[in-house]
Amino acid sequence: MKENRRRFLKELAAGSSTVLLTPHSEAVDSVEHFTGYPDRVGMLVDISLCIGCRKCEEACKQSNQLPPITVPLEDKTVFQRQRRTDAENYTVVNQYANGQPGMPGVYVKKQCMHCEEPACASACLVGALTKSKEGAVLYNKEVCLGCRYCMIACPFGIPAYEYHNPASPQVRKCTLCYERIKSGGVPACAAICPNEAITFGKRSGLLKLASEKILNNPGKYQDHIYGLTEAGGTTWLYISQVPFAALGFPMNLGVKPFAEYTRGFLSAVPVVFVVWPALLGAFYLFAQNRLRQPGTETMPTGPNGEAAT
Amino acid sequence: MNWKCLAVVAALFICLAGFQAVEHPEPASTPSGSAALEVNCLDCHIGPNPTKEDPRLAPCPRSATNSGPEVVLIDRLSEQYVPVIFAHKLHAQMAEIAGGCVVCHHFNPSRRILACQECHSAASPGNLAKPGLKGAYHRQCLNCHREWSHETECAVCHAKKTANSARVRLPDPADIMGILHPNAKEPITKVYATGYEPGKLVTFRHQDHVKRFGFKCVNCHREQNCSQCHTPAETAPRSKTFTEYHARCAACHETREHRTEACANCHSDTEIPPFSHEKTGFALDETHQDAACSDCHVSSQFSTKFSAKPTCSTCHEEQEKITYPERLPGAKVASL
Numbered sequence: 001m002k003e004n005r006r007r008f009l010k011e012l013a014a015g016s017s018t019v020l021l022t023p024h025s026e027a028v029d030s031v032e033h034f035t036g037y038p039d040r041v042g043m044l045v046d047i048s049l050c051i052g053c054r055k056c057e058e059a060c061k062q063s064n065q066l067p068p069i070t071v072p073l074e075d076k077t078v079f080q081r082q083r084r085t086d087a088e089n090y091t092v093v094n095q096y097a098n099g100q101p102g103m104p105g106v107y108v109k110k111q112c113m114h115c116e117e118p119a120c121a122s123a124c125l126v127g128a129l130t131k132s133k134e135g136a137v138l139y140n141k142e143v144c145l146g147c148r149y150c151m152i153a154c155p156f157g158i159p160a161y162e163y164h165n166p167a168s169p170q171v172r173k174c175t176l177c178y179e180r181i182k183s184g185g186v187p188a189c190a191a192i193c194p195n196e197a198i199t200f201g202k203r204s205g206l207l208k209l210a211s212e213k214i215l216n217n218p219g220k221y222q223d224h225i226y227g228l229t230e231a232g233g234t235t236w237l238y239i240s241q242v243p244f245a246a247l248g249f250p251m252n253l254g255v256k257p258f259a260e261y262t263r264g265f266l267s268a269v270p271v272v273f274v275v276w277p278a279l280l281g282a283f284y285l286f287a288q289n290r291l292r293q294p295g296t297e298t299m300p301t302g303p304n305g306e307a308a309t
Numbered sequence: 310m311n312w313k314c315l316a317v318v319a320a321l322f323i324c325l326a327g328f329q330a331v332e333h334p335e336p337a338s339t340p341s342g343s344a345a346l347e348v349n350c351l352d353c354h355i356g357p358n359p360t361k362e363d364p365r366l367a368p369c370p371r372s373a374t375n376s377g378p379e380v381v382l383i384d385r386l387s388e389q390y391v392p393v394i395f396a397h398k399l400h401a402q403m404a405e406i407a408g409g410c411v412v413c414h415h416f417n418p419s420r421r422i423l424a425c426q427e428c429h430s431a432a433s434p435g436n437l438a439k440p441g442l443k444g445a446y447h448r449q450c451l452n453c454h455r456e457w458s459h460e461t462e463c464a465v466c467h468a469k470k471t472a473n474s475a476r477v478r479l480p481d482p483a484d485i486m487g488i489l490h491p492n493a494k495e496p497i498t499k500v501y502a503t504g505y506e507p508g509k510l511v512t513f514r515h516q517d518h519v520k521r522f523g524f525k526c527v528n529c530h531r532e533q534n535c536s537q538c539h540t541p542a543e544t545a546p547r548s549k550t551f552t553e554y555h556a557r558c559a560a561c562h563e564t565r566e567h568r569t570e571a572c573a574n575c576h577s578d579t580e581i582p583p584f585s586h587e588k589t590g591f592a593l594d595e596t597h598q599d600a601a602c603s604d605c606h607v608s609s610q611f612s613t614k615f616s617a618k619p620t621c622s623t624c625h626e627e628q629e630k631i632t633y634p635e636r637l638p639g640a641k642v643a644s645l
Contacts, residue, residue: 044437051451051461074462104459194463195451196444201437209437 036116040135040235041181042203043190044210045109047240047247048220049197052079052093052107056189056198060091060111063177063188082248085110086160087172091189096247106240108247109189109198112137112158112174113227114235119258123153128171135203135235136176144171155231155253176235203235210239232257377401377410383446385426391468406530413449425449495519500580503554508576514583522602529557590618 054073061068066088071078079095091111098106118137121129128144131137146169151159162169177187181200185191190198199206207228214221226244227234231253238244245251350357359365377397384392404412417423429445440448455461463469501511518524558575586593593600604624605613615623 049448051455053461053463074464104455104461194443195447196440199437205437212438 036203036233037133037135038204040133040203041176042135042201042206042235042237043176043187044199044201044206044237044239046197046199046213047106047108047238047242049195050093050107050109051195051197052076052095052105053194054078054093055192055194056109057089057091057093059188059192060174061089063180064090064175066090079105085112085158085173087162087164087170090172090174094248096242099242099246106242106247108238108249110156110248111189111236112176113156113231114174114176115155115231115257116233116235117257117259119153119155119231120150120159122259122262123149125149132178134176134178134181136178136181137173138175138178139171139173141168141170146171153258155250155258203237206237210237213239229255231255232260385442385446386467388470390470393466406526409527498580498583503576505572505576508573508578510577510580511575512577512581517584 054069058069058073060066082094083089083092085092091109093107093109095105095107098104114131114135114137116131118129118131121127121131121137125147126143126145128140129137129150130140146161148159148161148171150171151157151161159171159173161171177185177189180187186200187198190200199209201209207225210225214223214225221239221241222243224244225237225239226249227237230250232255238249240247350359354365356365379396379398381395381397382392383395400413401410404410411417414422416428425445426442429440429442450466451461454465458465495515497514497516499513499515501513503509503511518529519526562574591597605615605619607614613619
């Protein structure tokens with residue numbers, strides 16, 4: 001009996017450790033070594049070329065069937081305050097002061113960065129946000145619960161909620177003009193930009209172009225490609241003549257994908273909910289079974305000499 | 310037995326690897342620069358064997374500003390907009406002091422001016438680094454215009470065609486042909502105030518450098534953008550390093566890089582009056598005005614090739630046969 005008990009415990013330990021460790025580590029390993037689809041696209045913004053004409057805002061609204069722009073393009077008072085994206089504006093251009101007096105302002109286009117490993121998709125309970133192999137982070141309104149966890153998770157504060165639409169509210173954000181790029185086109189903002197400050201192409205090619213621009217124009221650009229590593233890398237990339245910290249870019253994101261902060265915990269949840277009850281239940285049953293066979297083993301006694309129950 | 314087999318197999322592999330290396334040798338040297346382009350060498354070079362020092366380029370097709378067009382009509386989007394009238398001559402004049410024709414006509418072969426669209430395709434660019442036609446046009450104009458006028462509205466250049474655009478008359482190009490960039494005032498001398506205590510003033514003889522030494526505007530006024538003149542009050546003075554201050558002059562004149570005692574050649578407490586060659590006892594009058602500096606001077610330190618004060622016979626042979634002024638003695642100058 002003693003032999004049986006020892007064998008049982010041994011097997012139980014071996015089995016549970018296999019269950020506990022194997023699926024968990026395999027899942028983590030396979031994700032950690034995935035560096036993205038090789039042909040995923042990207043968008044490179046050369047901030048030094050943006051003239052603040054806001055044609056991208058207009059084109060974006062047309063392409064996504066959003067209500068037309070409210071402030072005319074000629075009206076420069078729109079730059080008096082910093083705007084952010086909302087359910088009717090997937091992209092906005094903001095103005096920042098140039099460090100040099102007399103020089104025109106610096107304009108920064110803001111939209112969903114389409115992170116390489118998006119925090120929004122990681123936070124979504126139902127998988128309403130997914131990363132396509134082209135690079136776009138896409139939203140599926142059919143499965144969305146409306147919990148707005150994605151809005152809290154996004155490090156750039158991009159996803160916007162249709163608060164004005166209580167019947168069927170959606171989370172709205174830039175789609176990278178997914179239908180256009182699927183059919184070999186260029187996103188509307190990149191296509192309209194008169195100064196071609198936005199370049200659309202393969203992300204790998206854009207990183208090369210950005211590096212070349214920085215190397216070939218010494219002193220012009222900051223030695224920094226924003227989006228190369230920020231929050232694990234983003235589809236939208238920026239190069240600038242002005243430090244990014246002065247242009248409203250969050251500089252505290254680190255290089256780790258946000259999804260990774262919760263991956264260890266979340267992948268342990270099924271294990272905790274499935275394996276632990278089984279294991280503890282087995283222990284309980286074993287203990288119960290042993291108590292029902294009196295006399296076979298020396299029973300521990302309590303302080304009053306009574307048998308423990 | 311086994312190790313012998315292994316050795317044979319290994320030897321075979323090594324041979325095979327060796328043969329492969331021979332079959333696919335790396336090219337000794339890949340053509341670089343313009344040699345890598347699919348163009349005929351003689352499109353740009355006037356003779357064979359150009360070198361980096363002597364590229365033997367054919368002259369710029371628009372080396373003289375006057376040979377370019379006065380006005381260029383850009384009507385690529387004439388179905389949407391009234392054509393843009395580009396005052397070419399005006400811009401060519403401005404470019405004279407800012408880098409020359411190549412400011413806009415970059416990467417242009419020597420013999421012919423290429424239209425923007427010959428390199429920049431109107432379609433989506435296949436080469437990510439090369440802007441499309443739209444970007445090429447806009448960057449060319451906006452890089453300067455937004456700096457000095459801060460105007461980026463489309464309507465500044467593009468008049469939108471309206472419903473009754475059929476009746477919109479094109480502006481007459483002749484209307485703006487008369488607009489020319491005013492000639493930059495050429496100073497005789499320019500006095501710079503410096504922070505050098507022993508001699509705070511540096512007198513630069515601008516006119517001498519232009520007229521006598523044949524400097525072109527662009528030799529010194531390089532990479533100057535419009536805003537340097539057009540919004541001077543708003544442009545912050547750029548702090549320069551010691552070397553940057555002296556770089557322009559140091560190309561020809563000895564500055565502190567060579568001899569510290571040379572400071573007084575330029576730095577003085579008073580403005581130095583324009584130099585007259587007459588002071589040397591050898592006036593550069595009409596008979597010698599075309600003589601090159603190097604005919605007499607061996608270096609920038611004004612030392613001459615002559616051991617004693619030169620006379621006519623020092624340079625000119627057969628002095629007695631010269632009949633001035635019908636026959637200028639230039640052709641008779643002995644080799645120096």
